[in-house]
Amino acid sequence: MAASLPSARVRRSFFAYAAALLGVLSLLAVACFHFPELLTSKEFRAVYSEQFARHLLLAGLSAAFILGTLAILRDRNKRIALVGVGSATLAVLLGGTNVQFDAIGQTPYSLGLDWFVISLFFSALVFVPLERYLGQHRLSPLRPGWRTDVGYFFMSHVLVQFILILVTASTSTIAGLAAFPGLKASIQSLPVWAQFLLAVFVADLAQALLHRAYHNVPWLWRFHAVHHSSRQMDWLAGSRIHVVEIVLTRSVVLLPLLVLGFSPSAVNAYVILVGLQAVLAHANLGVRFGWLEYVLVLPRYHHWHHARHKDYLDVNYAIHLPLVDMLMGTFKLPPKRTDWPEEYGVMNLETVPRGLLKQHLMPFQRGRKYDEYVD
Known part of the structure; x- marks a missing residue:
């Protein structure tokens, strides 16, 4: 040996x-x-x-x-x-x-392509050293499945304009039909920082409700299972998302912000927060944040959502504020603040194949089991 x-x-x-x-x-x-x-x-x-x-x-x-x-x-x-x-x-x-x-x-x-190049460069520059020295699990950046996740990272960044077109098309018509002049005026009268905080709560609530539906509606779960198929958690694992889920989630989250008339500055600030916190929540960082874990969604909180553990199949849906899960009755962390999941991934591993292309086809192949599955 x-x-x-x-x-x-x-x-x-x-x-x-x-x-x-x-x-x-x-x-x-x-x-x-x-x-x-x-x-x-x-x-x-x-x-x-x-x-x-x-x-x-x-x-x-x-x-x-x-x-x-x-x-x-x-x-x-x-x-x-x-x-x-x-x-x-x-x-x-x-x-x-x-x-x-x-x-x-x-x-x-x-x-x-410029968004992909610059984002991958700086993400790796920041998170590879952090996970090397502050990681909860000893995990190589070249862990199993890293090529698949780089492929997802590439796809979501390179196709960003096309994804935005689909999201805009799916939300603009509905937002245009909705009319809440009094509520819009009240929101727009707030300073930008207050609009931003309110936008975070509203968007996280919409995201969490859809997220719970992903876990409880079988045909939605087939798309979301791709995201949960990662067997190791690090900064790159959060990129593993089916393109259908990307469009659906961004549409549902953006819709209430457009309908309620949040300012472009507040919406843009929220979009930046989503990008940062989505990477952070999946990162392999064993830092003890103490009471802050009950205020913001941090790695240990979201890692328990990804745990391959029967007691954590329907909890921790928020991506920004644990308060949202508390209101939904889905907040859960182990009593000991030092406890982390021992294993990640879907409960039935054989239902998700390896590779980006096969995983994109998987939701349309209902009930199929694969010989070469995520491990």
């Missing part, structure tokens, strides 16, 4: 895999510079500057070359390291940070 440990370390060289990630992301970033109208999101371009993107690309290229070369010299995962060095080299040959482009024109549709 002791003899197998060195080889296991070789297979999981941090330098090699970091170089591969940075090299591939750098190559995708260069593609964004070449085809900004098609590959970058208009909404997200407003968040960062061209200079910032070029500096970030330079840092990624430099790190990919350095880490990849070190891994090769140390004879660690040379093939993986070569992917990083090779991708970075191709990115440089295609222009690197010197790619020039004219003013970005208007296109009816575009992919959010």
Whole structure:
């Protein structure tokens, strides 16, 4: 057994895999510079500057070359390291940070490849070290299923504009028909910070009610089971969501905010909170938050919702405020604040197959059991 440990370390060289990630992301970033109208999101371009993107690309290229070369010299995962060095080299040959482009024109549709590249880079930069040193469970970033979850992360970010179109189409008509002038006026008279707090409560209540329906309505559960199929919990696991669930959940959550007339600033602030807290709630962080666990949804709270445990199948549906679960009668945490789930995933593992494509087809194959299922 002791003899197998060195080889296991070789297979999981941090330098090699970091170089591969940075090299591939750098190559995708260069593609964004070449085809900004098609590959970058208009909404997200407003968040960062061209200079910032070029500096970030330079840092990624430099790190990919350095880490990849070190891994090769140390004879660690040379093939993986070569992917990083090779991708970075191709990115440089295609222009690197010197790619020039004219003013970005208007296109009816575009992919959010820039959103994927920047979001994955910074998420990994923040959460991989945090989970390494503060993790509740000893878990490698390259744990089983990580490729599937990166695929989900890619899909949800790259297709962000198309998802928004579907969400907008499903909510705008209903929101337009609803008319609550007095209530709208009262909400809009509040300062933005008060609107934001109220929006968090309203949206979380709508989300929690739908979330409970996912668990109790069989045809909805087939879509939501994909999310619960993760057998390890970390910052990336929360990305595993069926596209139908993404559209349905975002529509249901956005609808009351539009109907009640919350200001765009309050809604945008809420959207930012959703992105941050969704990642945090799934993260492998064993930090003891004490009384704050009863105020905000934090990792241990949401981990118990994902527990493969018969006593926790119908609890902890909120994603922001435990108060929502308290009002619904679905709040539950173990008496000891040091207790964490021992196992995660759906109760019947054989009902969810491995892989992004098979998992997207699974809800339409009612009652099927799979030989190659999540483990």
